[in-house]
Amino acid sequence: MSVDHTIPHLPSLLDNDFYKITMQHAVVKLFPRTKARYQFINRGKHAFPAGFGVALRQAVDAMTSLRLTKEEKNFLSVTCPYLDPTYLDFLQGYCYDPDEVTISQKGDQLHVSIEGYWYRTILWEVPLMALISELYYPMSQLQRISDEKVRSVARNKIGKYKELGVVIAEFGTRRRHSLKVHELIVDTLKQYGSGSFAGTSNVYLAHKKQVKPIGTHAHEWFMFHAARYGFKMANTLGLQHWVQVFRGDLGIALSDTYTTEVFMNQFDKMFTKLFDGVRHDSGDPIVFAQNIIHHYERMGVNPQSKTIVFSDALNYEKVARIAAFCKGKIGVSFGIGTNFTNDVGLEPLNMVIKMTETQPEGLEWMPVVKLSDEPGKHTGDEATIQLAKTILNIHN
Template identity: 65%
Template sequence: MRYKKYMVTLPSILDNDFYKFTMQQCVVKLFPKAKARYRFINRGRHRFPPGFAAALRASVETMAGLKLSSGEKRWLCQVCPYFDPVYLDFLQGYRYDPSEVRIEQEGEEVHVFIEGYWYRTILWEVPLLCLISENFYALQNGQRESDETVVAKTKQKIEGYAKMGVTVAEFGTRRRHSFHVHDLVVKTLKAHGSPFVGTSNVHLARVHQTKPIGTHAHEWFMFHAAKYGFKMANTMALEHWIDVYRGDLGIALSDTFTTDEFFEIFDKKFARLFDGVRHDSGDPLVFADKTINHYKSLGIDPLSKTIIFSDSLNYDRVQTIAEHCNGRIGISFGIGTNFTNDVGLKPMNIVIKMTEAMPESEAWTPVVKLSDEPMKHTGDEASIALAKAALQIN
């Protein structure tokens, strides 16, 4: 299948991951004067074709016209009762400001930077990654598999998960091949799979009448480290989440400053209030054992809690994890690129991460992520060393 060069655009302001909106409501409520900086990280060292920056800029400029429709607002009111009317009114008035995004190209390298008030810039990450990915494939004129093949492969996967007896969600917005493929995948999952429980993409959840899924991302904890210090970051991030959502959206992300550090503060209060935790880096089997043992140490039945696994999953990895956890703790799986960019081309490995935060009336402060997988650490060397020293991490 051959592609012509065309303008890559997004269909809706809701074409974004759910956790961006859930975090945005918190930022609007708690940190309205905070600012943030982000940058694009090309983990896969992909080589960008000539003219890529111009094509991406053109796509970004079109985003200024996106706005929440009345129908979308009514739908959010119905399916997300924890979004209060003030936030939904704010979201209806929100417009992307392309001046918050800087795009540069030097040969085959592309650099993307975002800066502005956090309550505004928080929505840029996922759509920008979508546009980078789709523009990359469109400009290369790559030949992907047919729609029929994409549907057949997706159907085969969801039927396999059904036989395995696990539930799965689609988490592939950021590195999808294209919106068309993404839409096709979610449509197929909804039509053919009882194990399918929802998607992280809010627009596609609405279109295909399924559940939007997500809570918070690493940047939530990274900002709290800039505001309150590394030792208090996890605690304050969870406390603030509870303050806003009062028991809803109860899956906690554990690996911003390593899982071991997280479990030091994940006491009985948090462990009972949160429905479970999400795994996003490191050995999933080791993580499962640590989580199960931690709940047991607090006198909590692990089977009353859930681990959401979401790190680079495919069928074989899911099967291995499911066999390891069966009968020991509740599990579910968020599958991303293997759903939305399994089209016969090399998937992109790209991320956008917060690099600095400016809490209210304070200076710009570098932020870091200390993943359970060292290759996923983000931040400058000095800041990473400072975080490790503060948290006594080797």
């Protein structure tokens, strides 16, 4: 297989995860004057080849040409009626501003940061990460398995999930090997996953392949609320504002921005009944399921009427163990990312882009942090992490 060094071009403004669209809608509506900063974090300490920063800069600059098409706008209008017509008009006029992104390279280390109005910069994270992988493998002379093998691996996986009787969504845009592999995966899951494959987080591929776009909100939603309103109010106001915008749609709540224990203490009977379920993204999934089931029972809600969406570094063995435990106790579904879209015989990049600071309207810049259910995996400014742990009485 030949190695292609051409600069990649994203195919659509919608080549992004759905939760970025839904959060952007909420930010446009509620926080249009808030600003945000994001930072690329190279968790895997990967070495980037010479010229990588220049190539990424060229790919980012090319994103100015992306526009929402009338056909794409109609797809969102029909498929996602909870997105306001005013927001869809805004999105039709939106274009990326590369000046919001700073890229540099020192030796083999890549530095990427983003700054601007939150309603604009919120869309950068996912396509930037996708472009980094798209460039990394060919520029590092790393060749993947064949298209046929990619399809075979995905077909085998979805076949095993169908045998388990579980519902699977594809969540792999951010760390996919490439757009081509991603499209092969969604094609294969749709073709062979009937009854199990629920849809994809990638809005472009959901439209192109006519499957459901899936997602609600991410950690940054609650991280902003902590900075703006205080750590004790972050979950409550984050959920209230979500309900204010979406009125009961998009009802899976992310639970682990400031540990699930803190979240569940604030997930009162109103939220428990209103939200369709919760998403698990860190910590032991079985312990999480036990705690969520107990919470619903304590609130007088039948756990089998609710759903846990598991999305933390899943593979078949993990899914099978979770499904066996939850069977007959609570509804479950699974969002699988890198294990679908970057299982091509190469090491996936271990990287993230995280919001690091926010400037709410009329206030100064302030750091944002996340306190994971995984001890020692808190992210953000260390002094602010310690402050949050003190305020929230978190000891790990």
